[in-house]
Amino acid sequence: MTPYDPDRIRESEINTAVRLDVISVPGLVSAGKIQPVIPKRRRLAPPRVVTGKEHRWLNPNKGLVKVIERNLDILISRFLYPHLSKLWNPYSWLLERRFGLAESTLSPVGWPKGVAPLRVLYISDIHAGIFLRPELLSAIVDSLMNLRPDLVAVGGDLVSGHVREAKQVLSTLAPLSAAPLGAWFCFGNHDYFGGDPEEIRQGLLSVNIKTLKNESVKIAHGGASFVLGGIDDLIMGKPDWSGLTSNHGAPHLLLAHNPDHFYEAEACGVPLTLSGHTHGGQIRFANGGPLIRQSRFCLDEGVYAFRSSQLVVSRGLGSIMIPWRWGAEPEAVLIEILSAD
Numbered sequence: 001m002t003p004y005d006p007d008r009i010r011e012s013e014i015n016t017a018v019r020l021d022v023i024s025v026p027g028l029v030s031a032g033k034i035q036p037v038i039p040k041r042r043r044l045a046p047p048r049v050v051t052g053k054e055h056r057w058l059n060p061n062k063g064l065v066k067v068i069e070r071n072l073d074i075l076i077s078r079f080l081y082p083h084l085s086k087l088w089n090p091y092s093w094l095l096e097r098r099f100g101l102a103e104s105t106l107s108p109v110g111w112p113k114g115v116a117p118l119r120v121l122y123i124s125d126i127h128a129g130i131f132l133r134p135e136l137l138s139a140i141v142d143s144l145m146n147l148r149p150d151l152v153a154v155g156g157d158l159v160s161g162h163v164r165e166a167k168q169v170l171s172t173l174a175p176l177s178a179a180p181l182g183a184w185f186c187f188g189n190h191d192y193f194g195g196d197p198e199e200i201r202q203g204l205l206s207v208n209i210k211t212l213k214n215e216s217v218k219i220a221h222g223g224a225s226f227v228l229g230g231i232d233d234l235i236m237g238k239p240d241w242s243g244l245t246s247n248h249g250a251p252h253l254l255l256a257h258n259p260d261h262f263y264e265a266e267a268c269g270v271p272l273t274l275s276g277h278t279h280g281g282q283i284r285f286a287n288g289g290p291l292i293r294q295s296r297f298c299l300d301e302g303v304y305a306f307r308s309s310q311l312v313v314s315r316g317l318g319s320i321m322i323p324w325r326w327g328a329e330p331e332a333v334l335i336e337i338l339s340a341d
């Protein structure tokens with residue numbers, strides 16, 4: 001595998017990303033005006049077939065390692081970076097230059113016949129708060145909405161350390177609800193880190209982004225309909241599969257922050273699941289191995305297939321712990337879902 005070289009990627013893949021007016025020192029906080037961001041684009045590889053037997057020795061979803069990581073994460077997010085980020089915020093600097101759009105076209109088995117082609121814009125792991133300038137997020141949201149998606153899904157971890165961080169970006173996210181089939185959210189583990197996550201639900205609702213927590217909705221699109229569902233976070237929430245399926249049966253499209261929900265989703269009969277959480281490893285070594293291994297089943301990023309079920313794992317937009325990424329560039333995903341008929 002070719003070693004990761006961010007400079008090579010910057011030169012070859014970034015089309016016309018516009019820079020801050022003033023910044024010359026990486027990450028130095030500036031009042032410079034942010035221009036529209038035009039992300040670099042790439043196509044995701046076809047689904048990788050998995051067997052369900054791939055797994056890591058340590059289960060990242062529970063146990064002592066998780067407790068230590070969670071508390072360290074909260075400590076840094078709440079008490080260190082709020083001070084540091086007033087002067088130096090390298091992540092927004094990086095995000096503006098390396099944000100990209102990943103694209104995929106999928107025809108999941110079991111997708112309802114007669115549904116018109118559906119363009120889903122999927123944004124996960126925004127991690128509002130210390131690392132992310134709302135003005136930059138606003139520029140990214142505007143550029144993504146120019147893609148005219150039919151539906152927008154926000155896949156959890158809206159915040160980093162506290163639910164109040166959501167308030168900083170609510171107006172920024174409001175344009176997402178202009179999608180004809182609406183904008184939808186599911187909870188991630190960080191949304192439970194501080195305060196009451198219901199505040200996030202209410203805040204998002206105030207800008208017309210609706211939360212699905214162990215529930216589903218039926219959505220008409222092009223003469224037929226499909227079911228969209230959201231399952232609660234695997235680590236910090238209380239996933240309830242029977243609640244999820246009680247009204248409309250198994251969702252055709254499921255928002256599940258943690259990709260380790262995938263095998264339960266398949267057992268439940270879900271054709272397509274959208275996840276994040278892993279940040280694609282966030283920092284990847286030269287041999288491609290991730291520093292942060294958040295999926296017990298090695299579902300790190302990209303598209304996967306197990307039996308007749310498919311999964312998209314996004315690297316996400318934001319950052320945690322370390323205000324940097326290497327080898328796992330920040331992204332949103334545009335998925336075109338086509339009926340198999």
Ligand SMILES: [Fe+2]
Nearest residue numbers: 125157277316
């Ligand atoms: Fe995250």
